[in-house]
Amino acid sequence: MMGHCYCGDCRKASGFIPFMGFSRDAVKFSGRILQHRSKAASGGDAVRNSCAVCGGLVFGGEVDISDSFTIYAGSLDDPSAFVPRIAIFTRDRPAWAVVPPGLTLFEAMPNSSG
Ligand SMILES: [Zn+2]
Incomplete structure (x- = not known):
């Protein structure tokens, strides 16, 4: 995803x-x-992890605890590996955060995985 x-x-x-x-x-x-x-x-804890050297955001989730993780695409060595398909929490999107064309939009978190 x-x-x-x-x-x-x-x-x-x-x-x-x-x-x-x-x-x-x-x-x-x-x-x-x-x-x-x-x-x-969601009410739970959100854990963000940054690189201790440069301070850049790298991933979300808690190492050795979380069942899944989100890698922040901006931290990739090869940014072309990221191909966005969806936009989530669009209900909270400020007008200046423009959604690229062609993405499937979700007002909040998509219910089903896929
Ligand atoms: Zn978010």
């Missing part, structure tokens, strides 16, 4: 966030991170 998140949390972190979703089996983490935890719109 690849797309743009326009939720209020992502807006405060980075305007909006281009993300790629992965199950925990599909990712491996190394290196030092700075972890930031906050209350998510």
Whole structure:
């Protein structure tokens, strides 16, 4: 699942966030991170992880705990690997955060995985 998140949390972190979703089996983490935890719109905790060297946002989720992770596409070494398909939390999108054409829009979190 690849797309743009326009939720209020992502807006405060980075305007909006281009993300790629992965199950925990599909990712491996190394290196030092700075972890930031906050209350998510869903009521649970949102954990964002930044590179301890450059401060750039790298991924969401809690290493060794979360079942899935979101890699922030802006952190990719090869940005062309990111091909957004969906836009989520469009109800929270500010007018200046323009949605690229062709994305499937969801007002909030999509209900089904896919
Ligand atoms: Zn978000």
